[in-house]
Amino acid sequence: MDSANPKLEAWSSGLCDRFSNCSTCWLTIWCPCITFGRVAEIADRGYTSCATAGVLYLLLGAVTGLTFCYTCCYRKKMRQQFKLEETPCCDCLVHFFCQACGLCQEYRELKRRGFDMSIGWQGNMERQNRGVAMEVVPPFVEGGMKR
16 A cells, blocks of 8 residues: 555445345345445445436446346445445455455445435435534625625
8 A cells, every 4th residue: 555545444244244234135036136236326426316226237237237237336436435344355256256245345334424325415415414503604785795
């Protein structure tokens, strides 16, 4: 690691801890496009919707079978945003050899960081901003203030 880079954090759970949350595990085994879509929307900060990412995942899988090429990019993006270690190996190998484990680990990490995966990026931002006082802006007085 370069000394100019900040210290990287460990993942909050291990790669093979996918059974620690059985509902996410089963969702990922039977419908990985949903788990991936949810992870991608949060990792992409709402730029890509869950539905768009999920459909692209399905199409890529149906046409080429190479979904790991797509999913590993979002793992890398997520790692960079949260300054997570690239363990136990590079992102593409994690998704090539055990995509379900990688997706479950990413899902758990985002949940641990406070994201509600079922409401997407926009819903999480609205939830986060609820109750936060708006910045007070003084009224504009045409011509300025006079004494």
